[in-house]
Amino acid sequence: MTARAENEDGAPKRGETIPGALRDKFDKVPAAPADYWSTVHNLQSELAQRKRRDRVFGPGTFQGDRWSFFLELVNAEFEGRKMTISDLVRELSVGRDIAERCIEQLIAQSLVRGEAPEEGGELGYALTIEGIAMMIEYFDTRVT
Numbered sequence: 001m002t003a004r005a006e007n008e009d010g011a012p013k014r015g016e017t018i019p020g021a022l023r024d025k026f027d028k029v030p031a032a033p034a035d036y037w038s039t040v041h042n043l044q045s046e047l048a049q050r051k052r053r054d055r056v057f058g059p060g061t062f063q064g065d066r067w068s069f070f071l072e073l074v075n076a077e078f079e080g081r082k083m084t085i086s087d088l089v090r091e092l093s094v095g096r097d098i099a100e101r102c103i104e105q106l107i108a109q110s111l112v113r114g115e116a117p118e119e120g121g122e123l124g125y126a127l128t129i130e131g132i133a134m135m136i137e138y139f140d141t142r143v144t
Contacts, residue, residue, distance in 0.1 A: 057138070065098060069092065069103065070106060070135075072088060072091050073131075083124065085123070086122055088102075110131070113128050
């Protein structure tokens with residue numbers, strides 16, 4: 001495999017020739033975007049985000065659905081609200097057992113805490129201080 005020229009952000013330079021075998025496959029995909037290198041850049045960005053996530057939170061912290069659950073809880077935190085298991089089930093279209101298991105795992109990792117419900121309400125969940133600090137660190141590293 002030959003080395004390819006990259007921009008500062010690691011994306012292939014525009015105008016670079018698409019490898020032949022890959023070009024043939026890419027051209028056969030009905031929904032393939034017109035800009036191959038933008039697709040490659042998006043893929044590489046996604047992989048870089050996963051590496052940053054592992055670096056900030058530790059490898060394997062967000063396997064399976066946990067990342068989606070954590071992001072929903074982060075969003076709720078930014079909006080000043082707590083989320084219940086029922087909220088998470090509805091937002092993520094998952095079964096209650098999956099939601100409960102993911103929340104238990106996030107609590108065990110000290111990223112989320114349960115909060116007593118209002119009178120007669122369901123237990124709410126929010127980020128811990130550690131969870132907030134790690135999320136801030138994650139988003140700060142995404143910017144740089």
